[in-house]
Amino acid sequence: MSAPGLPLAGITVxxxxxxxxxxxxxxxxxxxxAEIIKVEPLAGEPLRHRIAVGxxxxxxxxxxxxxxxxxxxxxxxxxxxxxxxxxxxxxDVLLENFAPGVLDRLGVGWQxxxxxxxxxxxxxxxxxxxxxxxxxxxxxxxxxQAVSGVMSITGFPEGPPVKAGAAFVxxxxxxxxxxxxxxxxxxxxxxGKGRLVEVAMEETVYPTLASNLGFLYTSxxxxxxxxxxxxxxxxxxxxxxxxxxxxxxxxxxxxxxHWQNLLVAMGREDLKDDPRFANNAxxxxxLAETDAIVQRWTETLGRDAIFAVTRRHRIPSAxxxxxxxxMNDPHMxxxxxxxxxxxxxxxxxxxxxxxxxxxxAGRVETTPSPRLGQHNDEVYGxxxxxxxxxxxxxxxxxxx
Amino acid sequence: MSAPGLPLAGITVxxxxxxxxxxxxxxxxxxxxAEIIKVEPLAGEPLRHRIAVGxxxxxxxxxxxxxxxxxxxxxxxxxxxxxxxxxxxxxDVLLENFAPGVLDRLGVGWQxxxxxxxxxxxxxxxxxxxxxxxxxxxxxxxxxQAVSGVMSITGFPEGPPVKAGAAFVxxxxxxxxxxxxxxxxxxxxxxGKGRLVEVAMEETVYPTLASNLGFLYTSxxxxxxxxxxxxxxxxxxxxxxxxxxxxxxxxxxxxxxHWQNLLVAMGREDLKDDPRFANNAxxxxxLAETDAIVQRWTETLGRDAIFAVTRRHRIPSAxxxxxxxxMNDPHMxxxxxxxxxxxxxxxxxxxxxxxxxxxxAGRVETTPSPRLGQHNDEVYGxxxxxxxxxxxxxxxxxxx
Numbered sequence: 060m061s062a063p064g065l066p067l068a069g070i071t072v073x074x075x076x077x078x079x080x081x082x083x084x085x086x087x088x089x090x091x092x093a094e095i096i097k098v099e100p101l102a103g104e105p106l107r108h109r110i111a112v113g114x115x116x117x118x119x120x121x122x123x124x125x126x127x128x129x130x131x132x133x134x135x136x137x138x139x140x141x142x143x144x145x146x147x148x149x150x151d152v153l154l155e156n157f158a159p160g161v162l163d164r165l166g167v168g169w170q171x172x173x174x175x176x177x178x179x180x181x182x183x184x185x186x187x188x189x190x191x192x193x194x195x196x197x198x199x200x201x202x203x204q205a206v207s208g209v210m211s212i213t214g215f216p217e218g219p220p221v222k223a224g225a226a227f228v229x230x231x232x233x234x235x236x237x238x239x240x241x242x243x244x245x246x247x248x249x250x251g252k253g254r255l256v257e258v259a260m261e262e263t264v265y266p267t268l269a270s271n272l273g274f275l276y277t278s279x280x281x282x283x284x285x286x287x288x289x290x291x292x293x294x295x296x297x298x299x300x301x302x303x304x305x306x307x308x309x310x311x312x313x314x315x316x317h318w319q320n321l322l323v324a325m326g327r328e329d330l331k332d333d334p335r336f337a338n339n340a341x342x343x344x345x346l347a348e349t350d351a352i353v354q355r356w357t358e359t360l361g362r363d364a365i366f367a368v369t370r371r372h373r374i375p376s377a378x379x380x381x382x383x384x385x386m387n388d389p390h391m392x393x394x395x396x397x398x399x400x401x402x403x404x405x406x407x408x409x410x411x412x413x414x415x416x417x418x419x420a421g422r423v424e425t426t427p428s429p430r431l432g433q434h435n436d437e438v439y440g441x442x443x444x445x446x447x448x449x450x451x452x453x454x455x456x457x458x459x
Numbered sequence: 460m461s462a463p464g465l466p467l468a469g470i471t472v473x474x475x476x477x478x479x480x481x482x483x484x485x486x487x488x489x490x491x492x493a494e495i496i497k498v499e500p501l502a503g504e505p506l507r508h509r510i511a512v513g514x515x516x517x518x519x520x521x522x523x524x525x526x527x528x529x530x531x532x533x534x535x536x537x538x539x540x541x542x543x544x545x546x547x548x549x550x551d552v553l554l555e556n557f558a559p560g561v562l563d564r565l566g567v568g569w570q571x572x573x574x575x576x577x578x579x580x581x582x583x584x585x586x587x588x589x590x591x592x593x594x595x596x597x598x599x600x601x602x603x604q605a606v607s608g609v610m611s612i613t614g615f616p617e618g619p620p621v622k623a624g625a626a627f628v629x630x631x632x633x634x635x636x637x638x639x640x641x642x643x644x645x646x647x648x649x650x651g652k653g654r655l656v657e658v659a660m661e662e663t664v665y666p667t668l669a670s671n672l673g674f675l676y677t678s679x680x681x682x683x684x685x686x687x688x689x690x691x692x693x694x695x696x697x698x699x700x701x702x703x704x705x706x707x708x709x710x711x712x713x714x715x716x717h718w719q720n721l722l723v724a725m726g727r728e729d730l731k732d733d734p735r736f737a738n739n740a741x742x743x744x745x746l747a748e749t750d751a752i753v754q755r756w757t758e759t760l761g762r763d764a765i766f767a768v769t770r771r772h773r774i775p776s777a778x779x780x781x782x783x784x785x786m787n788d789p790h791m792x793x794x795x796x797x798x799x800x801x802x803x804x805x806x807x808x809x810x811x812x813x814x815x816x817x818x819x820a821g822r823v824e825t826t827p828s829p830r831l832g833q834h835n836d837e838v839y840g841x842x843x844x845x846x847x848x849x850x851x852x853x854x855x856x857x858x859x
Contacts, residue, residue, distance in 0.1 A: 066642045066643060066645060066646035066654070067642065067645065067646070068649075069649075070645075079669060083666055086666075087638070091642050117673060118669075118672060118673040118676040118677070119669035119670060119672070119673045122666065122669050122672065123666070123669065169818075187790060188794055188816070190793075190794055191790045191791075191793050191794045192789060192790050192793065193790040196770065196777070197773065197774075197775040197776070198775070199711055199713065199775050201688075201698065201709050201711055201775075201777075202709050202711065202775055202776060202777035203777070204709070205700065205707075205708070205709035205777040205778065205779045205780070206709075206777035206778060206779075206780055206785075207780070207785060208780055208781065208782045208784070208785035209623065209624060209625050210688075210700065210707070210709070210779045211624075211779055211780060211781045211782060212624030212625065212782065213613070213621065213622075213623055213624035213625070214614065214621060214624075215618075215621070218615075218618075219688075219700065219702070219707060220688075220700060220707055220779045221613065221614060221615070221621065221687065221688060221700075222613075222688050222700070222709075223609065223613055223623030223624075223625070223627065224609060224611075224612030224613035224614075224623075224671065224685065224686070224691060225609050225612065225613070225623070225627075225664065225667040225668055225671070226667055226669065226670055226691070227623065227625075227627045227631065227667045229667075230631065230666055230667040231627065231630065231631050231634065231667075232814075234631065234634050234635055234638055234663075235634055235814050235815060237638050238487070238634055238637050238638040238641060238815060239815045239816075239817070241638060241641030241642050241644075241645055242466045242467065242491050242641050242815060242817070243466060243817065244641075244645045245466060245467065245470075245641055245644045245645055245648075246466035246467070246817075246820075248645075248648045249468075249469075254466070254817050254818060254819060254820065255817075255818035255819070256815070256816065256817055256818070257816040257818065258814055258815065258816070259794075259796075259814065259816075261790075261791065262791060262794075262796045262811075262814040263634075263814045264625065265785070265791065265796065265797070265811050265814075266483055266486075266522065266523070266630055266811050266814075267625040267626055267627045267629075267630040267631075268625055268782060268785070269479060269518075269519035269522050269523065269626065270519060270626055271624065271625070271782055272518060272519070272522065272782055272786060273517060273518040273519045275782050275783060275786065276518040276805070276808065277518070280783065282781045282782060282783050283781075283782050285624065286624070287621065288601075288610075288619075288620075288621060288622050291624060291626070298601065300605065300610065300619065300620060300621075300622070302619070307605075307610070307619060307620055308605070309601050309602050309604070309605035309606075309610070309622075311599055311601055311602065313599065370596065373597065374597075375597040375598070375599050375601075375602055376597070376602060377596070377601075377602035377603070377605040377606035378605060378606060379605045379606075379610045379611055379620045380605070380606055380607070380608055380611060381608065381611045381682045381683075382608045382611060382612065382668060382671055382672060382675050382682060382683050383675060383680065383682050384608070385606075385607060385608035385665070385668070386672060386675065389592060390587060390591045390592050390593040390661075391591075391661070391662060391665065393590075393591050393592065394588055394590055394591045394659075394662075396659075396662045396665065397665070405676070408676065411662075411665050411666050414632075414635050414658055414659065414662040414663045414665075414666075415635060415638060415639045415642060415656070415658065416588070416639075416656065416657040416658070416659075417639070417642070417643065417646075417654050417655075417656055418569075418654060418655035418656070418657065419654060419655070420646075420654065
């Protein structure tokens with residue numbers, strides 16, 4: 060099934076991923092041309108059930124599982140585990156994001172599988188990693204946002220800590236998992252050997268705190284405050300989200316030219332030589348006054364009008380858009396990042412393709428996320444070579 | 460300089476990355492064993508100047524530029540561009556995150572460089588990508604958080620839209636850029652040819668909105684609200700951040716067992732059979748009451764005491780930690796994700812290594828982020844083979 064002219068043509072992935080982290084990694088592999096065999100428990104992976112819609116499908120599941128084949132497999136049965144071993148023998152990659160140790164305890168972890176296929180790359184995604192004192196802490200996007208420091212710097216100084224509304228930790232760690240697998244594939248060409256690749260959600264968050272950790276360093280240990288929509292280190296002005304008549308607009312001045320342009324855009328050239336706003340350092344000293352000047356302008360206009368003016372004057376700016384606008388974004392649709400497809404269970408929906416764009420490569424045509432076990436026959440029959448009778452028996456015995 | 464026993468041993472990267480997106484991608488390549496030549500303008504890349512500390516170094520710069528060699532290069536001079544071409548001839552990868560078209564206009568974009576080195580992988584990171592109507596919009600983490608929908612779903616329903624405090628868009632797109640390069644390296648083994656690989660910040664955000672886009676789907680078009688620390692689809696309870704006597708704790712009940720355990724932990728077994736809380740659907744119907752019950756318990760205790768109890772009862776939970784705690788986290792230090800190093804300009808600091816962990820591989824010992832142009836002699840002399848006299852002349856003429 061793998062397409063020619065695609066970067067990952069010929070790579071086969073046994074995908075035990077669930078919810079967001081694992082499935083995002085393998086979605087991008089599928090879109091780059093790999094063959095993905097999604098292995099699910101007989102009841103389906105948890106995301107199928109989370110927000111039950113229609114006949115058991117959920118919208119996030121459909122977003123993340125295009126171009127995969129689904130097989131069911133009961134890993135609690137001996138025969139089921141043997142089937143997994145057979146798949147691992149033939150695969151290039153096995154990916155899972157169970158809690159640490161789950162597959163080891165079943166006897167089908169890294170040790171066992173690399174023994175039967177030394178070329179296998181085994182990718183493990185977890186909250187805190189496979190070692191260390193916090194290894195067994197339960198991890199979800201929300202709890203990792205708490206413990207990794209994200210919440211402490213999100214929101215307003217007078218309010219409580221807040222999570223980022225996007226489940227970015229799941230996806231950030233998911234793409235790290237993808238990245239780790241690719242790195243191991245690069246190495247395998249030279250060595251002929253696979254590796255155990257590990258990604259911990261918490262560890263992928265740490266670098267994203269760079270600006271705020273910088274504040275911690277320069278403040279000699281004072282804990283960085285929540286700064287709302289202002290700069291995390293309170294070191295740039297203007298840098299904020301300003302109210303428009305009908306919404307909000309984000310505006311930043313990164314270099315002095317931006318501020319000068321903004322004064323022109325606002326019709327406030329009278330402030331051109333005002334010493335309070337002479338440069339970024341002075342504007343930071345007069346942060347509230349600087350923001351007030353911008354706001355007095357933005358609140359008289361519509362969001363899109365402000366964006367049009369700032370764009371014309373080359374000032375970094377953007378409208379705060381809601382998700383309906385984002386889902387219908389003409390730019391991402393024109394570029395093929397978003398696609399309108401007909402999904403047999405959900406109807407006409409929008410799904411993402413891949414943010415990884417390989418110029419000149421072939422394009423994988425989207426096939427909708429599979430029904431649970433939709434490809435049992437072709438994978439267990441065609442790939443593993445079981446007879447129709449054997450497959451029927453496996454079904455009867457609750458193995459698949 | 461590349462170490463043996465490392466996944467990317469032998470890979471050389473010409474790194475024009477700046478600020479967060481590009482430098483994060485190449486930091487992880489360095490930690491996986493690649494040789495990184497960081498090419499900076501004569502004044503240094505923007506991040507060196509952002510929060511000026513000590514002798515021109517900034518803490519975020521030090522976090523993201525360990526294990527790289529720095530050379531200066533004036534791309535506005537003809538001779539400078541020729542030197543870049545010489546480097547590109549010898550390299551495996553060239554990575555940049557300038558605005559779209561900048562290197563093309565200088566005559567050293569993908570077309571020109573792949574003509575002299577067809578094996579070169581050319582990675583371009585930008586805000587909106589190399590095509591489409593929004594291609595030339597100015598992009599920073601803040602503006603992409605606005606336009607991609609993140610702000611519209613972060614914060615409280617009664618408050619304004621809020622950015623995530625972490626600059627996660629920069630890093631999310633940075634690791635996608637890494638992932639794209641590795642994928643092209645995998646392909647090159649088969650084809651012998653490089654590719655132009657492209658990543659747009661905005662496109663990396665879209666998948667992270669999955670839960671909230673799910674709400675949009677099930678609500679038949681009603682725009683997802685900001686839900687504070689509650690579930691993005693208001694479909695799980697308890698799911699929130701609760702006040703403790705001395706801080707906050709995040710708690711979620713993903714399965715019914717978690718709620719039953721929480722009742723025991725709180726000493727509220729009297730609610731075990733209360734129909735208002737009988738299952739998740741009922742608790743969501745009584746969201747405020749459910750949260751109030753949990754809060755009445757958490758606000759009597761310290762943050763760490765609550766976490767200890769929930770951990771013992773296997774309830775997903777985490778303390779909301781501040782950045783000082785995170786930087787000194789024993790778990791990440793024990794695992795080697797965080798390291799204490801002596802930095803010649805900043806003194807004793809904590810730097811990250813890499814969230815990509817390759818079991819059994821060698822480990823790259825951290826060398827601190829380089830001074831600007833620290834490796835001009837060894838790169839232009841040793842690698843490109845220029846004589847000491849030529850290098851002196853390049854310095855004199857302002858080329859390096």
